Amino acid sequence: MIQMRHITKVYKKGIHALEDINVKIGRGEMVFVAGPSGSGKTTFLKLIYAEIIATTGLIFVGGKNISSLPLKEVPYLRRQIGVVYQDFKLLYQKTVFENIAFALQVIGLPSAEVYKRTIKVLNIVELTHKKDAFPHQLSGGEQQRVAIARAIVNDPALILADEPTGNLDTDLATNIMNFFMEANRQGTTLVVATHNKENALKMGAHVIHLNSGKIVK
Template sequence: MIRFINISKEYKNGVKALSNINLFISKGEFVFLVGPSGAGKSTLIKLILKEENPTEGKIYLNDMDITKVKNRKIPYIRRNVGVVFQDFRLLPNKTVYENVAFAMEIIGAHPREIRRNVPMVLSMVDLSKKAHCYPDELSGGEHQRVAISRAIVNSPPILIADEPTGNLDPDTAWEIMKVLRDINKRGTTVLMATHAKDIVDIMKKRVIAIERGRIVRDEEKGVYEHELSNP
C-alpha cells in the first residue's frame, strides 16, 4: 500500500529532514506516526502527497513508483489519498453538504454520484442533520467530521490524518477517533500523525516513532513513548 525504500530528504537550506527511511504499511492498517516537533513527520506526509520529492530513494503507492512521476499525473495520485488537517480547511461560504460535494466536483464526478455519495458519508459521521449548516454554525468536532467526510467521499484507499485532534477538547477528540476507527474497519488504510499520547496508548495500534529524521521504533500495538528505566 505505502512503501518507502531508502528515503532521504534534504532541503535546499541544508536541513536533513529524513534519513534512510524504510517503511511498509499494508492495506487496511491503522498506523500512528509519532515524534517530537521537527522530527520529520510532516515531511514524510508531504512526500506521500507529492508536495515534496525525496532527495534519495523510492516511494510506492499501490505498487506505483511515485518518485519521479510527471506533474500532470500528480492529481491522479492524490485521488488515492484523503487528507484531514488539524485546522479543518473548510470553505466558509459553502454549507456542510457543499463542502463535501466540492471534493467530488473538482474531480469531475457525475451529479448523480454526488447526490448519492455525499448524504452517505454525512450519515456515516452523524452529520445528516447539519447538511445545510455553514461552518460558522458548527462546533469544532463537527468541523472535523465535515473535513473527514470530504476526505473520504471519493473512497480513497488511504486516509492521512495530520494532527486531527490537535484543536479539540478530549471528549471531542475521542469522538473523532471513533469515526477514524470506523473508517479503518471498512478497509481504509489510516496513517495518523499525532502528539496525543493518551489516544495512542489506549488504542494500541501500530506506532512508528520518528526522531531527527530516522525511524527509531516500529511496533505493533505500540505506545506513544517508552518510559526510561531507572539505572
C-alpha cells in the same frame, strides 16, 4: 501499499526534516506516526501524498513509484487518498456542503450520488445542521470535522490524517477515531500523525516513532 526506501527530505537552509527513512505499510494496515512537534510527521504524510518531493530515496504507493510520477498523473493518485490537514485547507468561498461535495464532483459522480454521500458523512461528523454555513462561521473544531468529512467522502483506499482530533472535545474525538477504525476494518489503509503515542498504542495500531527526522525505537 506504501514503501519508503532511504527517504531523506532536506528543506531550504539545510533543514533535515527526514533522514534515511525505511518503512513498509501494508494494504489495510493502521499505522500511527508519533513524535513531538518538528519531528517530521507532517513531512512524512506530504511525501506520501506527493505534495512534496523527497531529496533522495524512493517512495511507492499502491505499487507506483511516486518519486518519479509525471505531474499529469498526480491527480489520479490523489483520488485514491483522503487527507486531513492540520490547517484544514477548506475553500472559504464555499459552504460546508459544497466543500465536501467538491471532492466527489471533480471525479464526475452524478448529482444524486454526490448529495447522498455528502449527507452521509455530514451525519458522521455531526454537522448536518451546519451544511449551509461558510468556514469563517465555524469554530476550529467544526472546521476540522469538515476536513475529516471531505477526506472520507469518496471512500478512499488510503487515509492520511495529520493530528485529526487535535481541536475536538473528548467525546467527538473518540467518535472520529472509532469511525477511522471502522474504515480500517473495512480495508482502508490508515496513516495518522500524532503527538500522543499512548493513544495510538491503546488502539493496538503499529506505531512509527519519529524524533528529529529519524525513526527511533
